[in-house]
Amino acid sequence: MIPTLEWLPTGVNFLDQTKLPLEETYVLATDYKQVATVIRDMIVRGAPAIGVSAAMGMAIGIDRSIATTLPALTEEVALIAKTLAETRPTAVNLFWGIDEIRNLYIQLAAKDTAISEIKSAVVAKARRMYDEDIAACKQMGAHGASLLPKEGTVLTHCNAGALATCGYGSALGVIRAAIERGHKIDVFADETRPFLQGARLTAWELMKDNIPTTVLCDNMAASLMRQGRIQAVIVGADRIAANGDVANKIGTYGVAILAKEHNIPFYVAAPWSTLDLATAHGDSIPIEQRDAREVTHSNGKQMTPNGVAIENPAFDVTPAKYVTAIITERGVLTAPYNNSIRAMSKQTESELTAV
Numbered sequence: 477m478i479p480t481l482e483w484l485p486t487g488v489n490f491l492d493q494t495k496l497p498l499e500e501t502y503v504l505a506t507d508y509k510q511v512a513t514v515i516r517d518m519i520v521r522g523a524p525a526i527g528v529s530a531a532m533g534m535a536i537g538i539d540r541s542i543a544t545t546l547p548a549l550t551e552e553v554a555l556i557a558k559t560l561a562e563t564r565p566t567a568v569n570l571f572w573g574i575d576e577i578r579n580l581y582i583q584l585a586a587k588d589t590a591i592s593e594i595k596s597a598v599v600a601k602a603r604r605m606y607d608e609d610i611a612a613c614k615q616m617g618a619h620g621a622s623l624l625p626k627e628g629t630v631l632t633h634c635n636a637g638a639l640a641t642c643g644y645g646s647a648l649g650v651i652r653a654a655i656e657r658g659h660k661i662d663v664f665a666d667e668t669r670p671f672l673q674g675a676r677l678t679a680w681e682l683m684k685d686n687i688p689t690t691v692l693c694d695n696m697a698a699s700l701m702r703q704g705r706i707q708a709v710i711v712g713a714d715r716i717a718a719n720g721d722v723a724n725k726i727g728t729y730g731v732a733i734l735a736k737e738h739n740i741p742f743y744v745a746a747p748w749s750t751l752d753l754a755t756a757h758g759d760s761i762p763i764e765q766r767d768a769r770e771v772t773h774s775n776g777k778q779m780t781p782n783g784v785a786i787e788n789p790a791f792d793v794t795p796a797k798y799v800t801a802i803i804t805e806r807g808v809l810t811a812p813y814n815n816s817i818r819a820m821s822k823q824t825e826s827e828l829t830a831v
């Protein structure tokens with residue numbers, strides 16, 4: 477399995493995704509500030525992987541703290557959470573990962589638990605979240621596989637694969653699951669300007685699994701759809717609002733409109749931690765603006781004239797009306813999303829209460 481990130485006795489080890497596909501190197505983060513840098517610099521990226529990395533950042537911060545009293549540790553936990561929360565604004569999984577550990581800390585601190593016990597508990601929880609993320613990806617695969625064509629080409633945008641999760645992938649996990657169940661699928665991977673997650677990462681991980689993959693420039697999908705060469709689209713998500721609007725990598729919205737025009741199903745695969753029920757619709761989702769240099773330069777070489785104005789929003793929002801279905805580990809959601817999301821959320825809450 478591709479080791480996107482891993483908790484080691486020495487720290488959290490990250491596969492450096494900025495170096496792929498040419499170099500497979502690792503960055504070891506030995507404190508929470510380094511984890512924050514790894515997330516901000518996109519050494520690790522992809523919403524679910526960011527969420528678990530943030531949880532591990534919280535855990536390593538608490539575990540390595542030299543605070544000897546609970547009030548001092550509580551102050552430090554607030555600082556750790558703030559530092560991690562300031563890394564990237566769009567993927568709601570980041571805040572979910574921070575909150576999962578912070579809430580556990582608050583519960584244990586309220587019971588005056590010994591600091592050594594708190595440390596073991598938060599580390600254990602972060603490591604469990606890693607395993608649960610892989611299990612969620614497998615479940616998304618199980619729920620979504622039958623939606624993909626028995627035979628045909630599936631387009632994906634960005635990288636929602638093993639590299640964007642703790643393993644197996646969300647959108648690419650559904651593709652993997654379909655292939656494991658006998659579907660004959662090949663993949664068109666949008667290159668995904670400007671960071672090239674499709675060309676560099678999706679192509680790299682699918683080729684490792686011998687899944688037939690073709691990289692497309694982002695402007696090629698329309699023409700290929702018109703020629704009947706794409707049977708389905710599947711992407712991941714960074715945040716899904718309560719009405720089903722989907723924030724994902726910049727360019728996703730255009731692909732969704734094209735899919736609708738050509739009567740091609742457009743699927744989104746995401747773990748439940750990507751749903752943001754507190755955000756009513758996509759217009760309220762914060763969109764990260766990244767450095768202009770990602771657009772002006774390619775492989776260190778300047779591509780644009782000095783001083784030209786640059787736009788670099790990292791994400792866009794696809795309105796729910798373009799989304800055929802949202803595949804989660806709990807099941808498949810369909811329109812109207814306000815209702816289906818609320819119903820599935822309530823159903824799980826009552827299952828949890830019944831336990």
Ligand SMILES: CSC[C@@H](O)[C@@H](O)C(=O)COP(=O)(O)O
Pocket residue numbers: 521522523524567633634635636637640641645646647673711712713714724725726790
């Ligand atoms: C399972 S990953 C889903 C999304 O996080 C993915 O599609 C995406 O947009 C990643 O953006 P990135 O900027 O590379 O973190």
